[in-house]
Amino acid sequence: MSIASFKSAHRLITGQQASSRLSEEILRLGMRCPMVVTDPGVLGSGTLKPITDQLDVLKANGQLTHYRIFSEVSAEPEVHIVEDCMSVYLEAQCDGLIALGGGSAMDIAKCVAVYATHDGDLESLFGEDKARVRGAPLIAMPTTAGTGSEVTNIGILSDTEARMKKGIVNDYLLPDVAIVAPELTVSCPRHVTAASGVDALVHAIEAYLSNFATPITDALAIKAMRLIIKALPKAYANPGNLEAREAMATGSLLAGMAFGNAGVGAVHALAYPLGGRYHLPHGVTNALLLPHVMRWNALACVERFRDIAEALDTAHHALKDEAAAELVVERLHQLCRDVDIPSGLRHFDISEKDIPSLAADAAKVERLLRNNPRQLTQHDIECIYRAAW
Numbered sequence: 548m549s550i551a552s553f554k555s556a557h558r559l560i561t562g563q564q565a566s567s568r569l570s571e572e573i574l575r576l577g578m579r580c581p582m583v584v585t586d587p588g589v590l591g592s593g594t595l596k597p598i599t600d601q602l603d604v605l606k607a608n609g610q611l612t613h614y615r616i617f618s619e620v621s622a623e624p625e626v627h628i629v630e631d632c633m634s635v636y637l638e639a640q641c642d643g644l645i646a647l648g649g650g651s652a653m654d655i656a657k658c659v660a661v662y663a664t665h666d667g668d669l670e671s672l673f674g675e676d677k678a679r680v681r682g683a684p685l686i687a688m689p690t691t692a693g694t695g696s697e698v699t700n701i702g703i704l705s706d707t708e709a710r711m712k713k714g715i716v717n718d719y720l721l722p723d724v725a726i727v728a729p730e731l732t733v734s735c736p737r738h739v740t741a742a743s744g745v746d747a748l749v750h751a752i753e754a755y756l757s758n759f760a761t762p763i764t765d766a767l768a769i770k771a772m773r774l775i776i777k778a779l780p781k782a783y784a785n786p787g788n789l790e791a792r793e794a795m796a797t798g799s800l801l802a803g804m805a806f807g808n809a810g811v812g813a814v815h816a817l818a819y820p821l822g823g824r825y826h827l828p829h830g831v832t833n834a835l836l837l838p839h840v841m842r843w844n845a846l847a848c849v850e851r852f853r854d855i856a857e858a859l860d861t862a863h864h865a866l867k868d869e870a871a872a873e874l875v876v877e878r879l880h881q882l883c884r885d886v887d888i889p890s891g892l893r894h895f896d897i898s899e900k901d902i903p904s905l906a907a908d909a910a911k912v913e914r915l916l917r918n919n920p921r922q923l924t925q926h927d928i929e930c931i932y933r934a935a936w
């Protein structure tokens with residue numbers, strides 16, 4: 548094994564009612580006027596209230612001068628939302644960020660945190676390792692389970708003009724604190740529970756199959772798969788099931804730590820152009836591609852599929868590796884059916900004629916394709932899109 552490093556948020560706070568620790572962390576980080584970054588869905592769900600209650604107490608005690616709420620994050624946010632959020636941050640003279648939301652709100656807050664201390668325009672931050680200094684203090688509180696963005700060094704934005712997703716990848720995006728509190732996810736609408744839950748499972752599977760997997764990321768990924776496969780149907784069936792919500796929050800966190808270090812692969816690479824062009828939720832695009840990419844990948848690393856089959860509770864010990872891989876693919880199809888994600892790109896108004904240009908765009912996502920266990924040519928990618936159509 549070659550040398551590997553491991554990174555995550557600097558501090559993790561987990562468990563039921565973990566959100567009650569926010570005040571303590573704000574004070575520890577020395578914030579005097581934080582900005583909460585969230586979105587209209589989270590705002591309308593009542594999830595913000597216990598957070599502002601804590602901020603109001605701090606303010607009444609003179610421990611905060613003021614705080615500001617920016618709630619205009621849209622799902623799969625556009626680049627300009629970073630600029631909008633940054634203007635409010637500067638205008639209100641804030642000195643730290645609290646991200647309360649799914650991947651969309653967390654990614655905006657992460658980007659603003661590094662942008663706030665960056666000596667240059669936003670464009671100059673896109674790509675890998677462009678920020679040279681630490682960002683503003685940042686606490687991430689996921690309300691979906693989830694993207695794992697609370698522990699990753701990437702912020703993903705939609706670029707409508709380029710019809711692609713683009714990212715800022717930089718260790719300075721790692722939050723100072725991740726508060727992973729299952730109670731924040733209870734109000735999640737069913738379709739968001741489904742899509743973001745499948746996204747978390749994809750993170751675990753792709754990290755486990757990655758060319759850059761390590762024993763540390765393997766352990767995290769396998770545990771994440773075990774938790775998610777059992778808990779996702781339960782959280783979907785009964786949104787108020789706190790035990791299932793906690794297992795999903797933990798599974799998503801572990802999957803985030805796994806892929807935040809080992810990377811994700813072809814499922815995400817092929818999902819990017821679908822998200823960029825058709826504005827489908829990230830988790831849905833992953834779900835549409837997951838079984839098809841896995842069928843394709845199995846040839847390269849069939850023995851790793853036996854481990855996945857065991858983690859997903861499908862393998863019988865007497866099975867050959869190839870049969871275990873087939874079971875994995877079938878199990879993933881079944882999970883998507885259980886949580887009502889339609890299979891087939893055709894159900895989302897995606898024309899079969901678009902496939903060659905989608906494949907050309909996906910082939911450019913080298914940052915992720917290099918992690919994938921099977922090398923993919925543009926022709927291979929076309930074949931996978933056709934199978935998924």
Ligand SMILES: NC(=O)c1ccc[n+]([C@@H]2O[C@H](COP(=O)([O-])OP(=O)(O)OC[C@H]3O[C@@H](n4cnc5c(N)ncnc54)[C@H](O)[C@@H]3O)[C@@H](O)[C@H]2O)c1
Binds near residue numbers: 594648691692829
């Ligand atoms: N940075 C990373 O490491 C990383 C990883 C994966 C995905 N992403 C990005 O994350 C984004 C997707 O994030 P997501 O799947 O978490 O969804 P999201 O943040 O886009 O939220 C989806 C919808 O769910 C609503 N919502 C979220 N939590 C809620 C709650 N508790 N109660 C009520 N409504 C709630 C939101 O208002 C929104 O309308 C995409 O832009 C994707 O590219 C980032």
Ligand SMILES: [Fe+2]
Binds near residue numbers: 750815829833
């Ligand atoms: Fe993802």
